[in-house]
Amino acid sequence: MISNKRLVLAHFWLAFAVFGLAILLGEWQMFIRSPLHGWLHNPDLYYRSVTAHGTVMGYVFPTLIAMGFGYAITELSLGQALIGRRWAWAGYVMIIVGSVAAVVPVALGLDSVLYTFYPPMIGNAFYYIGVVLVVLGSWIWVALMGINLQAWKRAHPGVAVPLPMFANVAAAYLWGWTAVGAALELLFQILPVALGFSNTINAGLARVLFSWTLHAIVYFWLMPAYIAFYTIVPRAIGGRLYSDTMARISFALFLVFSMPIGIHHLFADPQVGSGFKFIHSVFTAMVTVPTLLTVFTIGASVEIAARLRGGKGVFGWLKALPWDNPQMLALAFSFVMLGFGGAGGLINMSYQLDSTIHNTQWITGHFHLIFGGAVVIMYFAIAYDLWPHLTGRAMRDLGMIRMQLWLWFVGMIVTTFPWHYVGILGMPRRMAYYDYSAPGTSGEAISVIMSTMGGALLVVSAVLFLVILYRNHSASRVEPAPFTFSRAIHEPSSLPLALNGLGLWVGLMIALTITNYAYPIVQLMGLPDARVPAVFVGAK
């Protein structure tokens, strides 16, 4: 039972509203740089749009989802009202204020720096201050998740922490620690220049600090999807979770391996030594362990559901799955996109293979497939599952929901597969227009048009999604059955200390951050001639 329904709904609705706006920007960008449109005569409009799209989709949207879902998980899994309700609302307000402060100067053309900041480019300080406020607002959530778990543990000594809360707090601590990198970059590198205290910046150090955030943030985006894999889908399709222990180990390993790998984003950066690049490459490869553990565990859980429904044979059980169930559909689509995206990711994380696709459209295709595809489709699934419990109204548009999920899946494949392809052909990213009439690039035109069409499908799907959620608010009232999470085949009665809390895993995360990041950061801080003149952006 959720007692703070308004809090959770406020987070979800704001998240989906800004998502709806930002996806329009995304499709406009696809269109404007495709052969369907002539060259944009003010390319800055494109960069404003990219900055806004990235800021909203990368910082505001997933953070709000994680927060809203986290508050719901706290109350549903612990069976207690949220501690710190006023603080939660304060965090929410900070995110709104921060988002407005960030997006207004972007719209005015004062901050076309893209959401990854790209120092030595420096824009108007309000953008960075807005992003800092969004992060601070989300840190309130991080603290509340820890406080709520500790309060519950004190009241229930020796009892196993529910899996959803274990995973939720893992996500919170992951975000709390990984956001430190970008916060250090903003506070000590970028803001002093943006506010006029300095006009040079240690761009190499700033990029290393951002890489501290840049990869683990992806796993923070991913966490709600993984929580849904383990704790919602098996229940929704009438099965059991194959292994509670495996789930906990997966989340613990995500916590450990998300952090010490960010330098794989800097393979082409000269200021980081090749030895550290190699170490980060190895640790990135380790992320496959919790990923494959998850694929196996969820695959087994789904098979259990199928066999309970009378499925037979080595593969024949697949037919017995409830394919008309939106959760089943979303899971299957998510896994297909995760599979292709993960395979592409193996190329990005390889020190040598990366050089063939570094800074090409392949990268943009990759993170849209993983995040926009595999993860966001599970955000939809989470909303569909929670909505009746939040509104107290029946979710009857199952046909529309299936259509929406299909459209999102097909749209994302049509958008991102050609996107990857043009990347292999060498098409650079972050450009407002391309010369499709040149012999070397004319072959890319048809692929880019296909991507644009896929993007249009995504817009239709997003509109459908918002309509479904909106219509639910005026559907017939129901008293939904009490919300439950998936039950494991073997429910944990007592757990080893290491799997009933996150202390060990947070400790290892911090230790690996030190081994893998301390030397590059300290070395760059000590380089007297590493500071370069800032390049100020914005129309005069």
Add this chain to the structure above:
Amino acid sequence: MNADRPRLISLRNPWFTASAGALSLLFVFSAWVGFVWLPSAQDDALFKGLLNAICSAAGAPRAWLGEASPPVPPKAPVSSVVLTPGMLEGASAGGSIGRGATLALRCTMCHGARGVSAANTPNLAGQYAPSIYKELRDFQSGARTSAIMVPMLAGLGDQDLRDLSAYYAALPRDSAPEMYPAPDIVATGSPMRNIAPCESCHGAMATKLGAPWLALQPREYLKSQLEAFAGGSRHNDISAQMRNIARNMTPDEINAAASYYTQNR
């Protein structure tokens, strides 16, 4: 406190020893491969020996070009000005505009009483101070040549140049008419020929440090400078930025760019 109470961080906790031990092994192994084994495969003196291998893989800055030959000197003098956002800050922040106005009396016969003239010389009123300062320094150092400007600057010190720049930057710009839409070369450049849009540095869309504001400059001046860059007779652009752009422009594009910025005046 019960001594038998299980502790998380303890060698008797197999979860702790296994996870911390496995991660340590993984780290040691990847560090050995990344810092010792892979560098040793490099056939380069700088990687020979254990310490050299580790230092190079760690990215410790070293004099890589110590044994290489010195840089080839350019055939003609190039600009020695270092452009930074704070290059004009410093000693005489206040009061320099008035002094610059006095010094500017020698400039008025060509550049106009208030920085605007019809003599096909650059209009200086409202020009960015770093852009003026850089050109003056280049005339003094010989990086940019001019039979008129070089003698005019003889005897002027660095502070004089700063004051002149500050004075002209402070003058009001000639009121600009509504600019007509920019031609392609100005708005988009030509990416396949490495021509950046003029606007991305010289105003309207964005400005970059050191790039002058071009609107309402005399057409003849803009055209002759683009042609001088293209032919290489003007070579004070840092890193040959303008030479590389102008060389790839067609005569029609040079005309279109010059006409746009002068608004056909």
